[in-house]
Amino acid sequence: MQTVDDAGKKRPLWRLKVPPIGGHMVGWATTFTSSEVPTIMSDADPAFWFHRALETPSKRDFIEVDGARIAYATWGELGSPGVVLIHGSNAHMEWWRFTAPFLADRFRVAALDLSGNGDSDWRERYSGAGFAREVHAVCQAAGLGPNPYVIGHSFGGYVALETGHHYSADLGGIVFMDFTTAPPEEYLEWGLRVAREGVTPGRQLRVYADREVAIGRFRFIPEQPGVHPAVLRHLAEYGLKSVANGWTWKFDPGLFDYLEMGHDQRDKFAALQCRSALLLGEHSEDEGAFFAEHMAAITGGHLPAVTLPGTYHHMMFDDPMAVAMTLKMLLLEWHKQSHQASYDAHLARILANPEDSAP
DSSP, X not given: OOOOOTTOOOOOOOOTXXXXXXSOOSTTOOOOOGGGSOOOSXXXXXXXXXXXXXXXXXXXXXXXXXXXXXXXXXXXXXXXXEEEEEOXXXXXXXXXXXXXXXXXXXXXXXXXXXXXXXTSOOOSSOOHHHHHHHHHHHHHHTTOOSSOEEEEEXXXXXXXXXXXXXXXXXXXXXXXESOOOOOGGXXXXXXXHHHHHOOOTTOOOOOBSSHHXXXXXXXXXXXXXXXXXXXXXXXXXXXXXXXXXXXXXXXXXXXTSXXXXXXXXXXXXXXXXXXXXXXXXXXXXXXXXXXXXXXXXXXTTOSOEEEETTOOSSHHHHOHHHXXXXXXXXXXXXXXXXXXXXXXXXXXXXXXXXXXXXX
């Protein structure tokens, strides 16, 4: 996410030494004056997937996890293989609005607002284990069935890793989207901001007197071209809430104050007891995604990894059909592998009884 600073102060685009990963941070957004805001997006009518996704029904619900109310949405039929989608930092479940409907014909899909984001409650402090409990609880409440698949984008990839660390024996697999694990010697902590930077806990976000002005400030970090204004508006509208004197963003600016993401991410990845894969943006400038070669090396080159041509960090808005169909094919293959004996038995029956065409 996000925004332009009304005060006109210039702030640098965040780099790996400046937390956090995820590319949506107000506090580390590049700042523009109104005359400097890039005009890189077309105003043409949105593609078919935009309208079809918004027309596809989903159900909103809440579940309480560790004393916090967690919001989530579901698509698809109960009984289908389950998929949970995890957004990045300072984002929300609507990041998946243009992906989930195109998985829902074959999967039961859930997307959640992590605590501190969207319509979920804020916490005094956050932890990887706590986020993992939220994901696990949503999988159960949403009826995703046994061994659901977990897909995490950006900071959501870290949450997916934590979910795998705590629950991987119960998962069908994890897809890390533009998130990679660094070698411990190259890792730099993105959390623990109070201790590392001396930031003041309890900081408040900017309040905008006018909702349209706030919506106009919304943008991705890292910036990327080609995202339709209607998509940005949809994301911004869900990301705002009404407060005294105006409008402000829903996310908790203190989420990274005490969260320790940890230098042991590589080892947690290596210890996963479920399948894993990478989906990367070709032109991504998010440095949390820069260690794909390291992950390939430590897996002997066998880690499934796909780079989508022409896409950036927020690839689900560059080419949502490529994202959805890549995920769908991978997850269907993983599901087939999990039911290989049944698959083989059905084919063997056909060979034994060529005229038997019963399903």
